[in-house]
Amino acid sequence: DPCWNFHCKRGKVCHVDKQGKPHCICQDPAACPSTKDYERVCGTDNKTYDGTCQLFGTKCQLEGTKMGRQLHLDYMGSCKYIPPCTDYEVDQFPLRMRDWLKNILMQYYERDLNTSGILTEKQRSKVKKIYQNEKRLVAGNHTVELLLHDFEKNYHMYVYPVHWQFHQLDQHPVDRLLIHSELAPLRASLVPMEHCITRFFQECDGDHDKLISLKEWCHCFGIKE
Numbered sequence: 742d743p744c745w746n747f748h749c750k751r752g753k754v755c756h757v758d759k760q761g762k763p764h765c766i767c768q769d770p771a772a773c774p775s776t777k778d779y780e781r782v783c784g785t786d787n788k789t790y791d792g793t794c795q796l797f798g799t800k801c802q803l804e805g806t807k808m809g810r811q812l813h814l815d816y817m818g819s820c821k822y823i824p825p826c827t828d829y830e831v832d833q834f835p836l837r838m839r840d841w842l843k844n845i846l847m848q849y850y851e852r853d854l855n856t857s858g859i860l861t862e863k864q865r866s867k868v869k870k871i872y873q874n875e876k877r878l879v880a881g882n883h884t885v886e887l888l889l890h891d892f893e894k895n896y897h898m899y900v901y902p903v904h905w906q907f908h909q910l911d912q913h914p915v916d917r918l919l920i921h922s923e924l925a926p927l928r929a930s931l932v933p934m935e936h937c938i939t940r941f942f943q944e945c946d947g948d949h950d951k952l953i954s955l956k957e958w959c960h961c962f963g964i965k966e
Contacts, residue, residue: 743761751793752801754768768797769798825936826936831937846905907958910927919954920951
């Protein structure tokens with residue numbers, strides 16, 4: 742099969758032409774496999790799609806148009822009303838996000854004790870220092886005041902989780918810059934729960950070049966240069 746191991750980007754599928762050569766064509770949205778309700782996604786056009794296959798197939802068919810350039814995955818789940826993010830809420834967001842990232846790494850470390858391979862040896866070493874610190878604030882529904890106090894008192898525990906998340910996202914390509922498609926996996930899963938995440942990432946882009954550098958990312962989370 743000429744299409745075996747022939748890679749096409751999202752929204753496209755491999756097709757063999759009359760000469761028997763493989764090339765990529767747009768996925769027909771109507772031919773996408775059926776999905777469950779929980780697999781639906783919301784596009785930036787505020788339209789619900791039956792899965793990412795249908796969304797990216799539609800985007801491919803609109804390639805070269807303004808509508809195609811503007812269509813992205815907005816968040817997981819059917820489109821719903823997302824309340825606007827207030828100045829007060831966006832100021833609070835880094836507090837919750839930092840704590841969340843730290844707790845994710847703690848969970849990964851605990852799982853790694855039983856099933857190694859989730860974290861690399863270097864990551865495990867860094868996370869272990871945080872995990873074993875007796876001053877660590879354990880996961881819970883903490884007040885903004887407590888999160889702020891803990892960040893100021895135990896600042897060093899939050900630096901690595903913020904760096905770790907940046908490098909987890911910086912994959913396509915690895916260039917110390919985050920583009921929209923690299924942010925999408927994190928953003929799309931959090932929007933329904935954290936309605937400030939879109940505004941937060943927009944304001945993280947201090948020079949408005951549609952790229953978030955490591956310096957801009959750390960500044961947004963209050964990490965010193």
